[in-house]
Amino acid sequence: MSRKRSSGLATAPLLRRHAPVFAALGDATRLALMARLCERAPCSISQLADGSPITRQAITKHLRVLEGAGLVRGEMAGRECLFEIEPEPLDRATEYLELVSQQWDAAFVRLKNFVEK
Amino acid sequence: MSRKRSSGLATAPLLRRHAPVFAALGDATRLALMARLCERAPCSISQLADGSPITRQAITKHLRVLEGAGLVRGEMAGRECLFEIEPEPLDRATEYLELVSQQWDAAFVRLKNFVEK
DNA sequence: ATTATCTGCAACAAAATGGTTGCGTGTTCC
DNA sequence: GGAACACGCAACCATTTTGTTGCAGATAAT
Secondary structure, three states, X not given: OOOOOOOOOOOHHHHHHHHHHHHHHOOHHHHHHHHHHHHOOOEEHHHXXXXXXXXXXXXXXXXXXXXXXXXXXXXXXXXXXXXXEOHHHHHHHHHHHHHHHHHHHHHHHHHHHHHHO | OOOOOOOOOOOHHHHHHHHHHHHHHOOHHHXXXXXXXXXXXXXXXXXXXXXXXXXXXXXXHHHHHHHHOOOEXXXXXXXXXXXXXXXXXXXXXXXXXXXXXXXXXXXXXXXXXXXXX
């Protein structure tokens, strides 16, 4: 049968796909931007920078990081740049986390059975 | 009624809880560690460092980061330190991502209705 | 036309990150 | 007891990240 023992969650392609997404989400400022963007649809950079303690340029950089991870998409509209959430990579990331969690649950059950044997 | 407009995904406590978890997952090496740990239950540091191109000390640092985010728990057993996945923060992170995604879907529908009105 | 906004670019500083090497200590095995 | 193994600690280095300031260009408003 030659069944694969591993479920292959640690393959290089998967890691390279998902790690940058998590890295982009792994900053309070950027996570806040995502949260704000998912509540009120397209927002300009200045709008997003408005209530913030940090500079507009810093916000811009964070937005570029999110955009680099594909989590967000910005489009020029006149003199302002409107940003929206891109839901797909978010869903992929969620799937991956669920997979890890399920995998661990299964391993845990196997371990428990082994110990209690 | 004074209904809250915002769903409150961007509150400081939520951000401070989840950002470190995503940050911990936001590195290919650490994500690989998580994947390996969810496949084969408790692993020592040396075991985890074995097939790796980087040093045992580097692996140790990464494990400490994961531990700091609560994603993993290490326990000394004799001369080796055995690590296990801690599933709870993983589930919390998944929930948060799902919430953001749902929130965005809802906002998107509202936006579409508004435009097509 | 002028002024006020919104953005981009570049240079820079400070701090965090990812990794190394070297050494010391406790534990297991023979 | 001695060798081999697994780990922790500390110093150190290179790179990336996070944030700043200053300035210039395009667009909108009056």
